[in-house]
Amino acid sequence: MRNIIIAVAIIFLLPATVRAGYRQDFEKEFLTKTWAGVQMEENVCISCHASDTMKPGYREITEEWRSSWHAQNNISCEDCHGGDPKDPALAMSPQRGFVGVPTYKDVPDFCGKCHIGILASFRESGHGKALKSGGVSPSCMTQIKAGGKAPNCVTCHGSHNIQKASIDIINEQLCTKCHSYERAKIMKQALFLTEDKIGRIGKSIEALKREGIYPETDEKNLFSTQAEFRALFHTVDANIVKERTDEFTTRLDQIDNNVKATYQELKQRKNFSAFLMLTFAGMGIVISLL
Ligand code: HEC
Ligand code: HEC
Ligand code: HEC
Ligand code: HEC
Ligand code: HEC
Known part of the structure; x- marks a missing residue:
């Protein structure tokens, strides 16, 4: 009888220990990877753009994005640039909605598809009008000569490392670039x-x-x-x-x-x-x- 109890106990305990061993391996092999948990769902934009094959200057973009307020709110590459984050071959094809990089003037519309109220205010503003017309005020001449223009959203907020906004953005270094x-x-x-x-x-x-x-x-x-x-x-x-x-x-x-x-x-x-x-x-x- 005792032997039977021991045998039954072994039968029940064995898979448990085996399972525990598998779990440890799983944790060691899988969960320690940097992408586990965070990026469980494969996003090919990020995996390809973060890979070693990406040209210098472009690779940092994914790092910047990762620390942004947008990343925390699940706004990813394809939400801004379009494209298909599930298909490595056609990710950046226009047929899959890829729109690429906006020109300087088009940035407000690019961001404004989500920030609708802000786009409306911006368009009516001195900044928005100057950007649209390419017009210049005398105070802006030096900036224009240096190749600059009226500001767009990215001038004040950045593009990939965008953080929560506050009035601290209004500072001398930024706002005296043009006036x-x-x-x-x-x-x-x-x-x-x-x-x-x-x-x-x-x-x-x-x-x-x-x-x-x-x-x-x-x-x-x-x-x-x-x-x-x-x-x-x-x-x-x-x-x-x-x-x-x-x-x-x-x-x-x-x-x-x-x-x-x-x-x-x-x-x-x-x-x-x-x-x-x-x-x-x-x-x-x-x-x-x-
Ligand atoms: C298999 C690799 C790969 C995948 C997947 C990929 N990219 Fe790219 N991407 C590149 C490479 C390489 C370049 C640089 C091309 C060059 O040398 O100018 C690039 C350039 C870009 C550019 C700027 C250049 C331009 O001309 O428009 C944007 C924006 C971009 N990728 C966004 C995305 C987005 C969004 C996705 C996902 C929907 C994505 N990429 C998926 C490899 C990839
Ligand atoms: C909030 C919108 C937004 C998100 C999200 C975003 N981008 Fe961009 N991206 C922009 C804007 C705007 C520009 C053009 C202005 C600039 O270069 O800063 C740009 C430019 C680029 C360029 C061209 C840079 C150059 O120097 O020509 C690449 C490549 C790129 N993005 C890739 C990505 C990848 C990869 C992701 C995801 C990890 C991503 N972007 C997420 C808005 C975004
Ligand atoms: C001249 C600099 C400047 C430009 C250009 C600019 N912003 Fe802002 N933005 C700010 C400042 C400053 C604040 C914070 C205002 C405050 O705290 O009252 C802000 C706040 C914001 C916020 C936060 C709103 C909230 O609910 O907290 C968003 C989103 C934003 N801007 C998006 C945009 C977009 C999109 C564009 C382009 C259409 C743009 N900004 C152009 C300076 C700028
Ligand atoms: C696909 C939609 C989408 C696009 C495109 C987009 N954003 Fe956002 N943005 C969001 C969401 C969602 C949040 C997080 C919610 C919030 O804080 O309002 C956010 C937050 C922000 C904030 C911080 C707001 C705060 O609470 O202080 C700023 C600044 C901002 N975005 C600027 C931009 C700029 C500049 C662009 C273009 C380069 C852009 N966004 C493009 C969706 C978008
Ligand atoms: C890239 C250049 C540039 C930057 C940076 C810039 N501005 Fe401007 N600003 C302009 C231009 C162009 C005009 C409109 C033409 C004019 O009145 O000179 C203008 C006009 C203004 C006006 C007057 C608007 C009116 O209707 O009379 C205010 C206020 C202003 N800017 C505030 C700011 C603040 C605040 C910042 C920093 C967060 C800033 N600007 C950054 C270029 C810039």
């Missing part, structure tokens, strides 16, 4: 108060999340208000920003009040449970004394 910093500074000042408010509400929401509360509606409202407000910068018209600041202040105050009310509720709930704890502890002491 005086005075104009840029007026924009920054007009944006500052509202940006500051957006930042503070964002932090309150993060604090609530750390307590395990997810104010979804407030977060969504903040995100869409922020997106709408930030499109305003792209008009590069400080008067438009100033005119609409009151409206945005009202909307943001409303979100702020909601978040504060949620926080207050949380505090009250915490106080109540502390009260309950004390009551039970007190009852416990009384019972044990009895």
Whole structure:
């Protein structure tokens, strides 16, 4: 009988150990590869462009992209350049929608197929009009002579290493490439108060999340208000920003009040449970004394 039990045990345990061994091998051979997990689904744009055969200067593009905000949001090569990320042979054929590299002037349309509101503001702006007409202001002559033009999206954001935007992009080094910093500074000042408010509400929401509360509606409202407000910068018209600041202040105050009310509720709930704890502890002491 005992032998039978041992035999049955071996029969059951053996595959388990074998499986454990296979799993170790699997982990060693597969999961340690840099591409495991991250790129489980094969994307031939990335694997070919990151390979050693790619010409220097091009190989870094995949590295830059990997650390971008777009990569974190699953916006990949083909989302911007088109093409077929599943077919190595025809990946870059126009029949599969490949559009290649946009010209300097076409970059706003290239990015604007997703950033629609921003494209609209940009087109109406001094920057957008100058880009379209190739027109020049006297202050821009030196830049034009140096081969530059009005800015497109990439001038300010980059192309592959794009990070989350903020008013820090408005800085002397970038904005004085074509004109005086005075104009840029007026924009920054007009944006500052509202940006500051957006930042503070964002932090309150993060604090609530750390307590395990997810104010979804407030977060969504903040995100869409922020997106709408930030499109305003792209008009590069400080008067438009100033005119609409009151409206945005009202909307943001409303979100702020909601978040504060949620926080207050949380505090009250915490106080109540502390009260309950004390009551039970007190009852416990009384019972044990009895
Ligand atoms: C099998 C390898 C391979 C695959 C797969 C591949 N590429 Fe390329 N790609 C190249 C090479 C090589 C070049 C450089 C050509 C040259 O020397 O100018 C290039 C150039 C490019 C360029 C710029 C040059 C141009 O003329 O338009 C873009 C943009 C690009 N690839 C995007 C993509 C995208 C997006 C995908 C996936 C849908 C992709 N590639 C898939 C090998 C590949
Ligand atoms: C957010 C949109 C976007 C994404 C995502 C993106 N690109 Fe690009 N790419 C651009 C723009 C815009 C340009 C042209 C401006 C420039 O060169 O910076 C460009 C240029 C290029 C070029 C030509 C560079 C040169 O010097 O001529 C190559 C090659 C390229 N991209 C490959 C890729 C590959 C590979 C990926 C994915 C790893 C990728 N791109 C992802 C927007 C994008
Ligand atoms: C296929 C759609 C798509 C294209 C094309 C695209 N983007 Fe984006 N972009 C996104 C998404 C999705 C996000 C992440 C959500 C967000 O933050 O708004 C994002 C985020 C951004 C951000 C950060 C926003 C923030 O929250 O601070 C910037 C800046 C940006 N994109 C600029 C560009 C530029 C410049 C181009 C062209 C070179 C471009 N995008 C092309 C979809 C796209
Ligand atoms: C590549 C060149 C270039 C860069 C870089 C640049 N600008 Fe401009 N800017 C122009 C041109 C061209 C115009 C429109 C013609 C003019 O009024 O001089 C302009 C106009 C403006 C105007 C006036 C718009 C109007 O309607 O009167 C403001 C404000 C402005 N830019 C802000 C900025 C800020 C802020 C930055 C940096 C984030 C910046 N610019 C970077 C070229 C540039
Ligand atoms: C002159 C510089 C400049 C140019 C040109 C420019 N941007 Fe921006 N962009 C900024 C600045 C500065 C901010 C941040 C504004 C703020 O914080 O209020 C920003 C913010 C953004 C955001 C973030 C919006 C959000 O919801 O957080 C996106 C996306 C974006 N830009 C895309 C684009 C696209 C697409 C283009 C071309 C059509 C473009 N930008 C052209 C300077 C520029």
